[in-house]
Amino acid sequence: MEAESASTKRRREDDDDVIPSDTSESMESLFDADILRLTKVISASKITTSRQSEMIDIVSRLQATFRKSLISHRVTQQTADLANTLADVQTALQNVSAKLATTSLAAPPAQLSYAQAARSKIVEKVKVPSGKSVSPVSRSTVVIVPKPDSPLKTADETKTTLMKVLDPQKYGLRLDRVTKTGKSSIRLESEKTDLTKIPMDILDKAGLVVKPQGKSLPRLSLINVPTNLSPEQVKEAIISQNFHDASDEVLHLANQHLKALFRFGPRDQQNGNWIIEVHADVRRYLLASRRVYIAWNACRVNDHIRVTRCFNCQKYGHHSSDCKSELQCGHCAEKHDTKACSNLDRDPTCANCVRFGHKGDVVKHKAISNTCPAYLKRLDAKISNTDYGL
Known part of the structure; x- marks a missing residue:
């Protein structure tokens, strides 16, 4: 059993001397009733009027004394309760201080500026060309290809072979999509399964191998950029004019990964548009800023996500x-x-x-x-x- 706190012990020891509030109120009511009865008895008694007045006066003083005593007792009780509560608070503070003294804590964060607070909200959705915004879904993705010496020549043959040797039920695989990605390769996608854990020895025996599949960096479109700037000047302006309150890590990622890829729109005007490629953290920072400042211009910034479609055959994936x-x-x-x-x-x-x-x-x-x-x-x-x- 845990040790009894000092305030609890004091409270227990004082219980015999403390009249509960509901008990004191009952006593007061009984006392008032007795006083009233006594006054009536005195008034009805066959004694001199002066003696009656004297006795009633004595009763009134007794009543006043009793009330003062009761009030004083209540104050004493409330004071004791308050003292016990303050003692408990003091004990709790001492415990917290002791824990803080033995714990290494980081310095309290400085007060955020409005711009910093705005950027602290992660941009979770991607704006697509139709004007809507969608939430990206994290998927595990692998691409399966035949070995160089494999007789498999088509994506259909690769898929058929994989389905023969890999049992989704046996390995707990939950596949959302199986698609052809090349002449002889297929892509597996899953939101629920880590596909990198597919047994490699099974694929190896079937003449298949996993092709490394890295993800692309996000792209942003910048609207109203001066057309006389080179890609290097666009990058330099973005970094020098827009990361004044960014963390060192975000600034480092911008220097390492930000690329001005290509310009689009009219070339004979003073301002045009650029597509840039950035790291995910830099994308969040710039989108949260709502504007990207380049030279004298405040440029609108949006996600750039495009699916290439051929105007000749209408197929996707090429121009x-x-x-x-x-x-x-x-x-x-x-x-x-x-x-x-x-x-x-x-x-x-x-x-x-x-x-x-x-x-x-x-x-x-x-x-x-x-x-x-x-x-x-x-x-x-x-x-x-x-x-x-x-």
Whole structure:
């Protein structure tokens, strides 16, 4: 049993001398009733009027004395309770002081400025081209490829082989997506399973191997940047004008990883736009700032997340200048150039949704639509393969 505190011991020892408040109130009521009865008896007694007055006066003084005594007792009791409470508080403070004396504590943080407080809120969502904001989902991702000496030549063969040797039920795998990523490679994605723990010896015996899959750094778009600046000058201006209250770590990451990739928009105007690549922590810092200052301009800053689509064949992942596929219309999905389409009076048909086996109303939109299921799937994969620091 724990040792009895000094204040508790004092309180217990004083119990015999303390009248509880409810008991004192009862005593007062009884005393008043007795006084009233006594006064009535005196008034009814056959004694001289002067003697009655004297006796009633004595009773009144007794009543006043009793009340003073009762009030004094209550004050004493409350004072004792207060003293005991203060003793408990003092003991608690002593215990806290003792713990603080034996614990190494960091110096208290300095008061944050408004800008620092704003940046302390992590930007959790990514703004996509449709104007919406989505929350990135952390996924474990691995790419499975055949060994150089493997007879496997296609992604379908790789997938079939993997499914023969790897039992998801046996190893507790929960796969969200299995997709083709190249001529003979496939990508596995999971939100619930660490896919890097797939037994490598099983893959090795099947002639397969895991290809290292690093994530891309986030990209930001800067609007209203002076067009006369070089990539090096853009980077120098961003770092020198925007990280005045950043931590040393964030400033170091900006110096190491910030890159001005390319400029887009009109080139014959005074101001244009730039796409920059940054570390996840630098992205949070700049987005929380709402503006990026470059030279004399305050530039808007947003996430830049794009899915490349070919204007010739409508497929994702390459530009028209690198296209090796047949023409396919972005309006009706037939084999001709979109600009030469003669079916504009018909409902649109998405070439990618048709290619992926969709039917019915699901395909009734143009290939360029931001609500296209095929596009949204690619966009989700793009976000999942970008390092947002989750």
